[in-house]
Amino acid sequence: MNTESMLGWLTAMGVPAELVSLGTEADHTWCLLREEIDGVPGWEVFWREQGNRYDWARFGSEQVACFYLFGRLTWTQALRGVIGPTDPDHSATRPPAGTAPREPATPPHGTPAP
Numbered sequence: 001m002n003t004e005s006m007l008g009w010l011t012a013m014g015v016p017a018e019l020v021s022l023g024t025e026a027d028h029t030w031c032l033l034r035e036e037i038d039g040v041p042g043w044e045v046f047w048r049e050q051g052n053r054y055d056w057a058r059f060g061s062e063q064v065a066c067f068y069l070f071g072r073l074t075w076t077q078a079l080r081g082v083i084g085p086t087d088p089d090h091s092a093t094r095p096p097a098g099t100a101p102r103e104p105a106t107p108p109h110g111t112p113a114p
Contacts, residue, residue: 001066003032013074014084020073027051032069034062045069 001009003022010020021029025048033044043065046056059065077083 001070002062003034003066006032006066006070009070010073012085013070014077014082015073020069021048030069030073032065045072 006022007017007020011017019029021031023033025031025033027048027050029048031044031046031048031053035042035044041060043059043062044056045059045065045068046053048054057065057068059068074083
């Protein structure tokens with residue numbers, strides 16, 4: 001996985017595309033940026049809100065940074081019980097309209113509340 005394939009993987013898991021910004025900083029998104037410090041390339045992952053960075057992490061590998069962000073966002077989807085594509089082309093994988101959504105499974109003991 002890399003930044004070029006990242007959005008496709010996240011979309012397949014049901015993560016809204018507007019929640020992620022790849023290559024640029026944008027408020028109210030998870031950002032994945034390539035930045036050099038003293039000539040050493042690195043990839044930074046963080047939530048940006050009101051111009052500030054939260055839950056910031058830096059990685060020496062693009063692949064590790066992508067898997068880190070993918071894991072964070074798909075774990076959240078799993079806790080919400082909404083893993084799966086969000087686009088209309090994949091509507092066959094969704095429950096029929098008018099049916100009640102399934103209750104999400106109880107998260108493992110010690111899991112923070114969503």
